[in-house]
Amino acid sequence: MEHAAVIEMTSIRKAQHAAVIRSFLLVFPLVGYLIVFFVAPLCLVLLYSFYSPEVSRAFPLTSQQIDRWQGPDIPDSDTYLALAADLLNPESEFLVGEAARRLNYEISGFRTVISRTKRNLAAADISNPAALKEEVIRADPHWGEVRYWAAFKRATSTVTPYYFLAALDLEVNGTGGISPVPEDRRIFVSTFLRSIWIAATVTLICLVLGYPLAYALISLRPEFSALLMFSVLLPFWTSLLVRTTAWIVVLSQEGIINSLLTGAAIVDAPLNLVFNRTGVFITMVHVLLPFMVLPILSVMRGVSSTYMKASSSLGAHPVRGFLSVYLPLTMPGIGAGCMMTFIIAVGYYVTPLLVGGGGDNMISYFIAFYTNETINWGMAAAIGLILLATVLVLYASLGKLIGVSKIVGLN
Template structure:
């Protein structure tokens, strides 16, 4: 009996030792995994910081500026609070108007009114002159106007509700007015969304033109790049490498130099016009510069390698055995190419088209130099608001809409590629 108890104790002791050893090994494994995770996080931390500083934060700042309207509520805090009681019917009460006139006088005296007037002029044309004129007159008065008639004497436009409606529409710290303007819309005198006057409807046509030009450029690049990529993928390595160098050669030249070269070629007294006249194709010089045609030609030349390389990378990975198998089953070369080879290249087509389309949407230098007024794209309007009109909110709204378009394109691309992969796998 004692022997059995001794043996049982030995077994239990061995089991406890095994359990302790197993727990110790698990603890060591967890510590090793934790150290590995910490090491991985530390290795990618500089990259994450770089992406945040150069990509995420600027986008967040842009989106914030597109809805930011803190300047006016801070400059006219009492007026912004009081005018919320007005329901767009008739004119605001005398107390509201007096409150605004008092703060308007203060802003004129501390010389902050011009910037605020510029912001309000975006909402209603003529608002800047109205505010500056009224500010000058108020600064000469010892007391504020005591009646609606006295306020009207400062400027007759104060009897029109649309100017007070602009103040009410901008009384909140955040606004959608920039996005509405980017879609050729606005808040009217009743606080409702309505279309801009025809003379100020610019951005929708420009967005449509930009998307249309980008689509045309993408299609032309695809038609030109597909046979080149097929040739690259099926040539012997020596010839393929030489041709690939020719494809990559434009990357060794500055974008500005390439654009300037097209100006030399396409201008009225340029090489292309001289050649057409010499060959007798035309009897007079053609306008190929400062228009949509010149923009498309120059951008196709610049963006063509971005279409060729994704196509080439996909085509290079397609085994020739698929084509030979289709031929052995009785398919003609054209049928085998269309039914077997082309579907396998769709991921490359999608990636190249997406890359080319997105790059062409955001192009700025080439349309600015080659396109002239009729060849301008939405990026040129964004640059105008950033550099000339200094309307950063409008530029941010246009950029935000452009970002939304790109995001939708990425989503559609992922869906289409996923569906194609399922079909190929099936």
């Protein structure tokens, strides 16, 4: 008997092991696809937020010399000799161009300094190393200024806080400390706050509209509930660009809404409903409302109506029963819906750009700008990483309040 039991247990373990292997083989293609085409490129881009090897690769000799320079005077002749050697190295033509763009982030116009110096040194007599320092300064007088060398030294570090500081409207000043950028260049912090404010407002509006809508979906007769569900899901069936463009037509001064309001004499003049914050809210709520309704609806379907009947039989007012019984039971759906809606809303780009005004662009606009227009992946990665950290902090805060397992539907 004992021998048969051992054999049976061994067979069970083998079957379980085989089931685990089969499950892994079934999931492996999807996991591999996500790692290769999503996780790895995302990590590579985020690496550029603090990894900046352009200057050290293009100017290896100068980087070694400038590392020993402490100021406050300009570097010695050996550093100028190394700079000339790196600039005139024919094998580093492309690398120097990349480094010049990186140096231009430190001081505006540094790219011109690099190109001018390289052009003038190519035509100058550099056969005398002792006089090379004067030749470099003569090629461009900015090499005689300490602040340009200080910026060059900062840029030679392969790990830099520049992008994160810039994304927070900060910079390294002339003394090596951190200070706010000038008032006319402070755009990112205000845009971050604006993005969070717009996303939070849209999430709140979606909650106010979506909660009773989800309750109606489980309370109405099946035919009316199906029609209402069709209306909720309708935005999923059209392109985001088409929906946004349609709202521009609907909300314009000659659009349907203003025509109805003026035709009914409700307003004397057409309302300004588009190309401002109002248009952004209306359009984003329309697009994101299903992301609020569906999680709440899924939780409401699992809440038995007997709970409210029991609270009523115990003498509780319907309002008190709702606040004390029904609302807490549906809180996981509210948390999941709010989190999903907020995460999607805070990263919106097309809708605020088309429907909003000049002061309604969200932080995703700058991520797209630095990615596609200026090809400054470091700045785009830093902004994206700060936005990701903000969302994770919010998720952790909401998870602590409600419970992460409830939000993700594990409890």
